[in-house]
Amino acid sequence: MKSQLPVVEIKDLVAGYLPGVNILNGANLVANQGELIGIIGPNGAGKSTLLKAIFGQVKVRSGSVSLNGEDITGLKAEKLVSRGVGMVPQNNNVFPSLTIEENLQMGVYQKPQLFNERLDFVLSLFAELKNRLSQRAGSLSGGERQMVAMGRALMMNPTVLLLDEPSAGLSPVRQDEAFIRVSDINKAGVTTIMVEQNARRCLQICDRGYVLDQGKDAYSGSGRDLLNDPKVIGLYLGTLGA
Amino acid sequence: MPNKSLDLHVGEAKPGCAKKDPIMIVDKLTKSFGGLKAVDVDHLEIPRNAITALIGPNGAGKTTLFNLLTGFDTGDTGTWLFNGKKLAGVPAFKVAQLGEVRTFQLTKALSLLTVLENMKLGAKNQKGEKLLPALLPAIWKSQEKQVEEKAIEILKKFKLYEKKDDFAASLSGGQRKLLEMARALMIDPTLVMLDEPMAGVNPALTESLLEHILNLKSSGMTVLFIEHDMHMVRHIADWVVVMAEGKVVAEGEAHSVMKDQAVIDAYLGSHQELDLGEVTGRVNK
Numbered sequence: 099m100k101s102q103l104p105v106v107e108i109k110d111l112v113a114g115y116l117p118g119v120n121i122l123n124g125a126n127l128v129a130n131q132g133e134l135i136g137i138i139g140p141n142g143a144g145k146s147t148l149l150k151a152i153f154g155q156v157k158v159r160s161g162s163v164s165l166n167g168e169d170i171t172g173l174k175a176e177k178l179v180s181r182g183v184g185m186v187p188q189n190n191n192v193f194p195s196l197t198i199e200e201n202l203q204m205g206v207y208q209k210p211q212l213f214n215e216r217l218d219f220v221l222s223l224f225a226e227l228k229n230r231l232s233q234r235a236g237s238l239s240g241g242e243r244q245m246v247a248m249g250r251a252l253m254m255n256p257t258v259l260l261l262d263e264p265s266a267g268l269s270p271v272r273q274d275e276a277f278i279r280v281s282d283i284n285k286a287g288v289t290t291i292m293v294e295q296n297a298r299r300c301l302q303i304c305d306r307g308y309v310l311d312q313g314k315d316a317y318s319g320s321g322r323d324l325l326n327d328p329k330v331i332g333l334y335l336g337t338l339g340a
Numbered sequence: 341m342p343n344k345s346l347d348l349h350v351g352e353a354k355p356g357c358a359k360k361d362p363i364m365i366v367d368k369l370t371k372s373f374g375g376l377k378a379v380d381v382d383h384l385e386i387p388r389n390a391i392t393a394l395i396g397p398n399g400a401g402k403t404t405l406f407n408l409l410t411g412f413d414t415g416d417t418g419t420w421l422f423n424g425k426k427l428a429g430v431p432a433f434k435v436a437q438l439g440e441v442r443t444f445q446l447t448k449a450l451s452l453l454t455v456l457e458n459m460k461l462g463a464k465n466q467k468g469e470k471l472l473p474a475l476l477p478a479i480w481k482s483q484e485k486q487v488e489e490k491a492i493e494i495l496k497k498f499k500l501y502e503k504k505d506d507f508a509a510s511l512s513g514g515q516r517k518l519l520e521m522a523r524a525l526m527i528d529p530t531l532v533m534l535d536e537p538m539a540g541v542n543p544a545l546t547e548s549l550l551e552h553i554l555n556l557k558s559s560g561m562t563v564l565f566i567e568h569d570m571h572m573v574r575h576i577a578d579w580v581v582v583m584a585e586g587k588v589v590a591e592g593e594a595h596s597v598m599k600d601q602a603v604i605d606a607y608l609g610s611h612q613e614l615d616l617g618e619v620t621g622r623v624n625k
Binding site: 141239267269270272277282295297298302303305321334335 | 398541568570571607608609615619
């Protein structure tokens with residue numbers, strides 16, 4: 099029966115930073131085994147806050163987050179990592195003074211015995227890193243850093259991977275590479291939840307998408323349906339890229 | 341599609357090509373940071389009363405070039421003429437007073453001033469700026485009133501009028517971008533330079549932002565903007581300049597530059613026109 103439970107289920111989540119000001123106002127989301135979920139929406143809709151709330155970085159005021167049916171609401175980040183939640187933040191996502199290999203080691207510090215096996219997996223996804231393991235992460239470009247950050251999150255063999263705007267600040271060719279990378283990770287079997295500003299690209303690759311607006315899931319559906327939904331186009335996608 | 345200004349250049353469209361009516365002429369401009377040559381522009385002309393896009397990979401030197409041309413940074417060598425006037429060594433505030441204004445990638449609104457105060461600060465030659473006249477309201481009161489009227493008129497155009505008494509800090513990222521652009525117009529510029537106007541702006545807001553940029557051109561101004569959003573570049577740019585590793589590597593009209601193989605390899609990638617769902621095999625054609 100367990101396999102039929104959603105990997106991640108968020109119910110009526112309310113969360114915020116300042117007293118009395120809620121950023122999330124009852125958000126709901128379900129990610130099933132092996133799905134690639136995209137979250138889009140306007141500035142300030144609560145997209146990044148939703149990821150932070152799953153990852154224990156912002157206080158949940160009400161509602162719940164469960165992982166494979168178990169309640170994980172409000173658990174600390176390190177507990178979540180050991181339970182199989184991986185997170186790739188948007189900025190400051192590598193240790194710049196450490197090498198690529200050391201960054202990947204940091205990802206698995208709770209279970210060092212996994213290192214060799216997981217390193218093989220990560221390098222099979224990101225072959226570009228293979229010959230550069232001794233290079234300092236601080237000397238990498240934005241796209242490369244993000245590859246290391248994703249690799250580090252994958253070292254713990256996560257059940258679900260959370261990605262905060264993987265294409266932010268990258269030029270068009272690097273953005274496309276980032277999306278293809280996300281798709282590859284997901285195809286390797288990792289359930290993935292991705293927040294994105296580049297909504298059109300995000301919906302092109304995700305299985306299902308959620309449009310977040312004012313802290314609530316305003317629309318949801320398959321990536322394709324949302325891409326073609328006139329309401330979603332008018333309010334969130336714009337017609338320029340069509 | 342908006343009306344494009346055509347026929348801007350002389351001869352072949354190539355890096356450094358001459359323009360029929362340039363508002364800015366850059367020559368041998370360089371700037372190094374340590375061992376890295378961030379800007380190394382041999383010759384570049386920006387066409388007047390047109391919209392020029394400056395594109396290129398991260399680290400190509402686009403923002404550094406903006407910083408040099410606006411006096412926010414000083415170059416190692418080189419000269420540039422704006423409206424025929426040499427600008428090397430001229431400080432940023434004077435550059436702005438001469439009619440060349442810019443916005444920033446990360447907006448620089450004064451967050452603890454209201455939206456209206458931010459606007460009023462943008463006006464030039466205010467009589468109350470000097471100590472003694474500042475003490476005598478009679479000297480600046482009427483000018484202050486004109487400045488405020490102008491600010492309100494621009495805020496209305498940018499749909500920020502309702503926010504005029506709010507602190508700039510309370511605006512969303514997209515609204516701050518609009519405020520910066522609106523503030524730039526307070527000094528009646530001839531050249532408006534926008535650093536990634538679309539970055540972080542909700543797609544639904546982009547259309548109104550585009551409208552504003554097109555309006556700048558139709559009211560006689562010249563626009564130079566840095567942008568990664570190629571839909572926007574294709575939609576409004578009359579001319580496109582491509583930089584890589586500090587140099588201008590391609591120039592031309594948007595549709596031809598975007599077909600340039602070197603630009604595709606270095607910057608756009610081969611998937612530009614494709615649906616990534618199909619590229620990754622997640623969706624059948």
